[in-house]
Amino acid sequence: MTPSPENDRRRPLARWVWLVLGLICVALGFIGAVVPLMPTTVFLIMAAACFAKSSPKLEAWLLDHPRFGPTLRAWRRDRAIPLAAKLMACGGMALGLAIFWWGAHPKWPLMLAVATIIGLCAAYVVSRPSRGARG
Secondary structure, three states, X not given: OOOOHHXXXXXXXXXXXXXXXXXXXXXXXXXXXXXXXXXXXXXXXXXXXXXXOOOHHHHHHHHOOOOOHHHHHHHHHHOOOOHHHHXXXXXXXXXXXXXXXXXXXXXXXXXXXXXXXXXXXXXXXXXXXXXXXXX
């Protein structure tokens, strides 16, 4: 089956969309590296996935980055999260929940819903292996 001319026209557009999404994720990830409570690694994982579909050079740059590359490669290889990152993520989630409770004074159903969502996210982070990841 030969590709249709319509599909050939969509591929460059799709590559540009993936590229732009990847660049946005890199920007958010770098912002997260300096802004407390904003994640870094999750955005860089998404950026690497976007670059895999759009720009092998940018994907290689991220995977070879001296600070973020080892964590990204560990995630790709083993779906692993370094222990230090797990501790920071869970600590950040707990701090975020405490700030929400202290600042918003939510009624208990909303507090329970937010705590449940954050708890599920923390459980996912903790359930990932640490093996193969730096830390």
